Amino acid sequence: LPYIDESPTMSPQLCVAQGPDGEPISPTPPEGLHEGDLGKGLEMKKLVLSGFLTSEEIYINQLEALQLPLRPLKATATTSQPVLTLQQIDTIFYKIQDILEIHKEFYDALSPSIQQWDEKVTVGHLFKKLASQLGVYKAFVDNYKIALETAEKCSQANIQFQKISENLKVKGPKDSKDSYKMAILDLLKHTPEDHPDFPLLQDALRISQNFLSSINEEIDPRRTAVTTPKGEARQLVKDGFLVEVSESSRKLRHVFLFTDLLLCAKMKKTAVGRHQQYECKWYIPLADLTFQTPDDSDPCPSIQVLPEHEIEEMKMKISVLKNEIQKEKKAPKGQSRVERLRKKMNEQESWLLLHSPTIPFRVHNKHGKTFLFLLSSDYERSEWRESIQKLQKKDLQVCILTTYELQVLTNSCVKLRTVHNIPVTGNKDDEESSGLYGFLHVIVHSAKGFKESANLYCTLEVDSFGYFVSKAKTRVFRDTAEPSWNEEFEIELEGSQYLRILCYEKCYDKSMLNKDDNEIVDKIMGKGQVQLDPQTVQSKNWQMDVIEMNGIKVEFSMKFTSRDLSLKRTPSKKQSGVFGVKISVVTKRERSKVPYIVRQCIEEVEKRGIDEVGIYRISGVATDIQALKLAFDTNTKDILMMLSDMDINAIAGTLKLYFRELPEPLLTDRLYPAFMEGIALSDPAAKENCMMHLLRSLPEPNIMTFLTLLDHLKRVAEKEPVNKMSLHNLATVFGPTLLRPSESESLKGQHIMSATDIWSHDVMGQVQVLLYYLQHPPISYAELKRNTLYFSTDV
Numbered sequence: 146l147p148y149i150d151e152s153p154t155m156s157p158q159l160c161v162a163q164g165p166d167g168e169p170i171s172p173t174p175p176e177g178l179h180e181g182d183l184g185k186g187l188e189m190k191k192l193v194l195s196g197f198l199t200s201e202e203i204y205i206n207q208l209e210a211l212q213l214p215l216r217p218l219k220a221t222a223t224t225s226q227p228v229l230t231l232q233q234i235d236t237i238f239y240k241i242q243d244i245l246e247i248h249k250e251f252y253d254a255l256s257p258s259i260q261q262w263d264e265k266v267t268v269g270h271l272f273k274k275l276a277s278q279l280g281v282y283k284a285f286v287d288n289y290k291i292a293l294e295t296a297e298k299c300s301q302a303n304i305q306f307q308k309i310s311e312n313l314k315v316k317g318p319k320d321s322k323d324s325y326k327m328a329i330l331d332l333l334k335h336t337p338e339d340h341p342d343f344p345l346l347q348d349a350l351r352i353s354q355n356f357l358s359s360i361n362e363e364i365d366p367r368r369t370a371v372t373t374p375k376g377e378a379r380q381l382v383k384d385g386f387l388v389e390v391s392e393s394s395r396k397l398r399h400v401f402l403f404t405d406l407l408l409c410a411k412m413k414k415t416a417v418g419r420h421q422q423y424e425c426k427w428y429i430p431l432a433d434l435t436f437q438t439p440d441d442s443d444p445c446p447s448i449q450v451l452p453e454h455e456i457e458e459m460k461m462k463i464s465v466l467k468n469e470i471q472k473e474k475k476a477p478k479g480q481s482r483v484e485r486l487r488k489k490m491n492e493q494e495s496w497l498l499l500h501s502p503t504i505p506f507r508v509h510n511k512h513g514k515t516f517l518f519l520l521s522s523d524y525e526r527s528e529w530r531e532s533i534q535k536l537q538k539k540d541l542q543v544c545i546l547t548t549y550e551l552q553v554l555t556n557s558c559v560k561l562r563t564v565h566n567i568p569v570t571g572n573k574d575d576e577e578s579s580g581l582y583g584f585l586h587v588i589v590h591s592a593k594g595f596k597e598s599a600n601l602y603c604t605l606e607v608d609s610f611g612y613f614v615s616k617a618k619t620r621v622f623r624d625t626a627e628p629s630w631n632e633e634f635e636i637e638l639e640g641s642q643y644l645r646i647l648c649y650e651k652c653y654d655k656s657m658l659n660k661d662d663n664e665i666v667d668k669i670m671g672k673g674q675v676q677l678d679p680q681t682v683q684s685k686n687w688q689m690d691v692i693e694m695n696g697i698k699v700e701f702s703m704k705f706t707s708r709d710l711s712l713k714r715t716p717s718k719k720q721s722g723v724f725g726v727k728i729s730v731v732t733k734r735e736r737s738k739v740p741y742i743v744r745q746c747i748e749e750v751e752k753r754g755i756d757e758v759g760i761y762r763i764s765g766v767a768t769d770i771q772a773l774k775l776a777f778d779t780n781t782k783d784i785l786m787m788l789s790d791m792d793i794n795a796i797a798g799t800l801k802l803y804f805r806e807l808p809e810p811l812l813t814d815r816l817y818p819a820f821m822e823g824i825a826l827s828d829p830a831a832k833e834n835c836m837m838h839l840l841r842s843l844p845e846p847n848i849m850t851f852l853t854l855l856d857h858l859k860r861v862a863e864k865e866p867v868n869k870m871s872l873h874n875l876a877t878v879f880g881p882t883l884l885r886p887s888e889s890e891s892l893k894g895q896h897i898m899s900a901t902d903i904w905s906h907d908v909m910g911q912v913q914v915l916l917y918y919l920q921h922p923p924i925s926y927a928e929l930k931r932n933t934l935y936f937s938t939d940v
Contacts, residue, residue, distance in 0.1 A: 205248050215234070218309075228303055228305050233295055240281055244281055247278050273345050279356045280356075325353065379405060382532055383528075383532050386564065386568070387518045388519045389426075390517040395499050399411070405544050410424060428551070430541075432537075434510065434537070435509050435510075448519065456497065457912075459493055460497065470486045494569035502519035502521040504526055521614065523647060569611055580641045580677070583707040585607070585682070585703055588634075591631070592699045599650045600651040601621065607677075618763070620632065632768060633768045638705075645673070646672070674692070714807065714808055722777070723742050725808060726808070727809065729846050732846040754794075756867045762870065770795050770799050773796065804883055810885055810887070813843060840923055858879065862919070876915040876919060880915040883915060884911040
């Protein structure tokens with residue numbers, strides 16, 4: 146039978162190139178040609194394409210030969226003596242027709258281009274289209290094993306089909322596995338960078354690499370197995386570190402999913418130099434495992450969630466330690482101190498991994514016993530659930546292990562495991578652990594491939610500090626099979642290496658309420674991830690990409706702004722607007738104490754957003770925020786109508802953007818060093834005296850606006866049980882926005898060494914300053930308006 150990796154062609158292959166150690170490698174596209182090589186490059190490019198076209202022709206001929214017996218087989222399927230049933234035909238020949246049509250279309254479009262060859266001919270769009278259709282091969286691969294088993298059974302049962310199948314087998318070289326990708330690399334090598342083909346070929350390469358990498362993960366040959374006492378192979382399918390809630394406390398466990406059971410273990414403490422060992426805490430045969438809560442089950446363990454400010458504080462401590470480690474590495478005798486700092490950082494990162502997950506993942510056994518894990522990502526929860534459900538579709542027998550058998554299996558986990566260390570920085574190489582710091586701009590364009598209309602939306606996740614966090618969410622596109630969101634988000638990256646996109650169907654049916662969580666769980670339709678390659682992402686231009694997920698294709702674009710660039714305050718060239726214009730200029734023009742934009746955004750948030758979960762933390766749609774920015778800058782008459790119709794997170798984002806784009810921070814460049822010194826004072830009375838003195842030193846528009854914002858943020862924090870935004874969370878969001886000095890002041894003070902230094906050292910102080918004023922309110926806005934002597938204080 147014609148499976149992709151056996152065809153002697155250069156068609157897309159379902160694996161990636163491997164290095165000497167057998168690990169997959171992702172080659173970097175070579176740089177384009179220079180002018181002197183143009184003629185030779187064009188000739189070489191034509192040769193590459195000609196070879197590719199010849200291979201395509203062979204491949205198409207083979208696929209067409211496969212189609213020959215299909216019609217007579219289908220004709221006999223409805224007779225009294227069928228060779229194969231219609232279902233068997235569909236299984237064995239699954240997607241062959243689709244693959245043939247894709248390659249015929251590609252061949253027919255490419256052939257004229259080679260025949261009429263000159264320097265203006267472009268083929269990149271053809272390769273990009275072919276790359277975007279790789280989802281058909283995913284469906285083909287998913288069906289591969291079933292097709293093979295069906296063909297074998299039918300050959301044994303029917304002599305006629307056995308003869309037919311012998312003629313169907315396609316033999317070819319095994320060394321053409323990554324030929325499609327190599328062909329694109331060769332084309333890039335012989336294409337000038339300024340040629341229209343160059344960016345299209347780069348897109349085709351990126352799309353195909355993402356797809357092939359995801360396939361590679363699913364057919365990873367490193368999986369190993371142990372033999373059961375009955376002589377059957379028990380294969381390890383998946384393993385990883387999860388947080389289990391046991392006896393009302395969080396425990397870090399290593400969980401192993403085998404082909405017939407789920408085993409939860411903990412690492413035993415062993416002396417230095419001794420072999421590592423696991424202790425089994427419990428196991429459930431997959432035949433007995435369920436995700437539905439049995440009626441007679443034990444009450445679910447309660448989930449203890451730490452205040453978010455404690456999580457944020459730990460992140461800042463870890464960032465400070467990372468900075469210190471980098472500085473000590475450059476010091477002459479800093480190596481011993483580096484080891485101490487690394488140990489301390491590992492402890493703090495382990496604490497973070499243990500206490501940050503909040504998404505429940507419950508499994509139950511047939512006796513009603515419930516086991517609760519906490520995960521940081523819905524993507525991860527979905528992967529575990531899908532892996533278990535896929536195994537449960539097979540005819541599973543309940544396996545009861547003796548104490549000895551369980552001990553043998555647990556001991557074998559040390560050799561079988563694929564995840565060896567918890568994902569902390571200390572367990573990674575420096576190169577591997579250095580992610581991106583700054584802002585990733587992502588536009589989620591559209592999605593295709595849904596079988597029926599639904600209410601659809603996407604969420605975006607990025608990793609930081611060893612775990613993934615949900616950062617943004619599109620609108621729900623109602624009753625469609627082809628949603629077109631075209632929404633842009635700005636996502637802050639903190640050492641991030643991956644972007645994940647999850648596509649959901651929104652559930653409005655209240656009967657689907659989960660009795661464990663008391664909330665309706667939306668259905669995941671598909672999920673996928675891309676690596677944030679610094680070389681690719683750090684481009685001034687938008688990079689378009691496609692993620693393939695369960696037959697669904699999500700199109701998106703992204704570009705990255707480094708932290709040092711994103712922290713700059715740039716004055717607006719037009720002084721007629723409000724963004725990037727000094728607050729004193731705006732209030733004087735408006736004849737107000739507080740800018741109109743601040744008052745209106747606060748009023749709208751308090752009217753309908755104060756109960757919104759994650760208000761001011763969840764990203765608003767960037768295009769909505771830009772629309773509001775333009776409306777305020779141009780003093781649009783319909784601004785109140787726009788505010789009432791706009792998503793509340795976009796309004797919150799507009800207010801944050803206004804303060805972020807002030808040419809000078811609200812608490813001023815002049816007083817910034819004093820604020821940093823004041824917050825560091827240890828004597829409470831001296832600190833209070835200093836902080837209040839500094840506040841009175843601010844210009845009138847600045848202090849009036851600051852106190853108005855303080856009043857508002859306190860009202861938001863009063864709703865913390867509903868919106869999950871504490872005073873500390875709000876201080877974390879607004880502190881850097883209100884205090885971060887402009888670039889000239891930063892350089893003058895010489896206190897900024899790098900983008901990471903800004904975040905770790907200065908941000909801690911900036912958050913603490915705002916938190917101090919939120920916890921020790923100096924005077925309310927209402928009182929300030931009544932107190933006419935407030936500004937007469939001699940400062």
